[in-house]
Amino acid sequence: MKPLSQRVLALSVLVLAATAACAAPPQTNQQQTLDHLVDAVVTHYHLPGLAVGVIDDGKVVYTHTQGKLPSGQPINDNTLFELGSTTKAMTVTVLARLAQAGKLHWDDPVTKYLPEFGMYDPWVTKNFQVGDLVSHHSGLHEFSGDLMLWPHPSHFTPDDVVKGVRYLKPDYSFRAGYSYDNVLFVVAGQVAASVAGESYAELVRREIFQPLGMTRCQVGTWNRDKVGNVAQPYTWRDGHYVAVPFDGPIRQTTTMDAAGGVSCSLHDMLIWAKNWLAPTPQQLAWLTPGQRHKEWLPYTPVLVSQRRRDWNDTQFVANAHGWFISDPDGATAIWHTGVLEGMRAAIFLLPWRKSGFVLLINGGADDALTVLDEVLLKHFTAPNSAKSVATYAAELARYNAEEHKPVPDTSARKPATPAELKSQLGTWQDPWFGKVRLCARGSTVQFASEMSPLLTGQVMRLGDRYFVHWQHDDPDAWLLFPAQAGGTLHMALVDANADASSDFRDLDFTRKHACE
Template sequence: MLRIALLSSALVAGLFLSAKAQSVSTTVGPLDVAAVDAVVARTLKAFNVPGIAVAVVKDGQVVMSKGYGVSSLTTKTPVDANTLFGIASNTKAFTTAALGLLVEAGKLRWDDKVTDYIPEFKMYDPYVTAEFTVRDLLTHRSGMGLGAGDLMFFPDSTDFTIKDVIHNLRYFKPVSSFRSKYDYDNNLYLVAGEVVTRVAGQPWADFVETRLLKPLGMSRSATLFSRLPDPTNVIDGHGPVEGTVRVIRRDLGTVGAAAGGMYSSVADLSKWAMMLVGGPGAPASLLKPKTQHELWSAQTILPVGPVPAAYLPYSYNTHFAAYGLGWVLRDVRGYKEVSHTGGQIGMVTKVTLLPELHLGIIVLTNQESGAAFTAITNTIEDHYLGMTGLDRVKLMADLTAASKATDGKATADVWKQVAAATKKPPSGPIIRLFWAATTMPGWVM
């Protein structure tokens, strides 16, 4: 969904992607929860985040599930494991799982044409329209530009309907050839949600809640804020406004639900993660192995860049990265990592799975700092990958500072050009919304 990045994607992408071999510890002990507590406390302060919730599942058990800080700077209510956050684009994995259930039922195939189910679907190019498949809706390779058309449902002051979104896709001129290039997209996930609606014979929201959330016991979660059964323990979103972190008005839009509308807690998402990664005591999978394999198979290649020498100790020795069906895939120190991030106004989140280790890491925040969830996620991942002595909080703080300095110079240069063109000094604030290209899992939203 909305993807707000504080660091340049090129710098962050290079940080964790390296082909230099490193030694890995063969023995990993239990997670030191107190040490994680200390890292989260530093993260709250370093990135000015009011509240964070963290959960870790391993071998079919919940290792930790905790809240930190406050859910709102207005109410000062403490965050706990049941506090609800907007998980934004982590919703996409539920949409692809819903489609997977319909594939299993024989009601559609991944490579069916979209027009088989939505006859009015039309892209700019007639050939692309004719060839566009359900799989293409999910893999960010349509040829449209990064974030094209998102203003049709963001912010929630717009009045577009799903019918309008589908109709208007025909007007977006491509910036690359069909299936040739990765450009993150939300609108085609809205179309995917409409495919679920038409094939299942019930709204996407109802299908996801009855076929995925309820069977897993995710009783506090819902596909939209307005559908929450109990909205009393819900975070407020926060973001920097004129240099101060403040509560931001909640986005109550409904059209973008299938791309990023869900609300959930780390307690509920732990059940989702355990179902996916398995292990002794984990819930029975709602998906057949073939379906889960398809969701986690590479569909669209993502670039893997070199790491500056100073950051090699922090590298996960990644060689390949790709987008699957609602998930980002890469290799980390010999293991397959399956992850996604999400960003709504005032909140960003990340879910990370290492299926071979039966490991899941969930970090939900109520501020717009991706550096915060990256520092915590990578600290926990370091433990299970046998990497020690790395201060992820300091690293991300240093990178954030460097990025702000670069952005500040770029902003000043733009204002100089404006002043020269208008022959008068600039005034007023600049609001910068970055739709950062997804080149590594920490920044997909």
């Protein structure tokens, strides 16, 4: 038998070990769980890189980064990612700050600040309020007018968008339903600039970045090399991710900045998220509870997808001002996602427990973003009913397959000749998109946009139909020629599953003159 002193020492060691295990910070297991979920998504979807941050009870409890910069250095919490449409909440907050200062009111008519603004219907123009710009209930169809924003760079300016919206035909009555748009957020940015007498980019820096201490965030024109630590976008092509080259070191101001042009780091986006979940007294003075409440009010009901119903029993989705609101697993969630070429982003807030998460991915990975959103959401709302990443991925693939529309086989296409399109050649013009040249180029026919030079391509014939095959990988578009002289040329996507921002259905071209 061991001496009493040895037995007491052994017992003490056991008690200390047990106490240490019980006293271990609760986030240790949480970190392991979150690491497992994030790693599983990265592996399943072969992601080039990402940054993930989780907040619980108002505190950052987890961050995770993977991937490398073009320099070979690792992505970290300060790496800049493009936010896409998660920018929209910032645009709304700039308006809220101006409203708080008494410089505008949400129910002011837009024409009070932008007299040149108009919608297709004069009555709608007269009654269109500042709040309507950020509520997705204008009557325009989804992504209407996005050809003024993408592909970029182009010659379109935010002022062109303000003046061009009046030519976009509505799909439904004003304030009668939901349809997502970008162009009206561009108009909202111009309202803010008009009220403040300075550019949208200057406003965002002054009204959001500086007071919140978001020191890495960028908007407008900035130098990638000088700022440094910028994530390279990647797009999926031929079974693997390939880098999307930067347009030189200078990132120029773009037409879509107020709809999706901000870049931020994970560190700064967590500051942004905490400001909403657990604001300090200083932050509540910066943006009052009344203005915060205004941003999160549900304005426009949104159709709930079958996937949301199946995955988390969602019964309600609505659009607020720059945010979406839903009830996954019976909980209140405030969120938005962002999509740009080679970039995906998301911010999810669960105000009831001061928790949420931020996702930044430098890859065109829609499915990865959806699955990672779901597993992290389930971590908070219903951890006991969560499925594996592989299961969610397989189910999402089935949903996508069910929604996929047939795609025409264009493999038998042949270049159109100037002779067969002789009666259609010339310069055509649309009221908002401007001029395009449909002219001979040697033995072929070229379509070239004056305002959006990247929309240049070769006209192809498929049977008795014609379409444009673009030089820069934009989705092909049918050319729907008029049946008789003096008629209107229309366009439509060849692949109905393609990015709706490339939708050509708003275009109404009339022929102006022959090719020069």
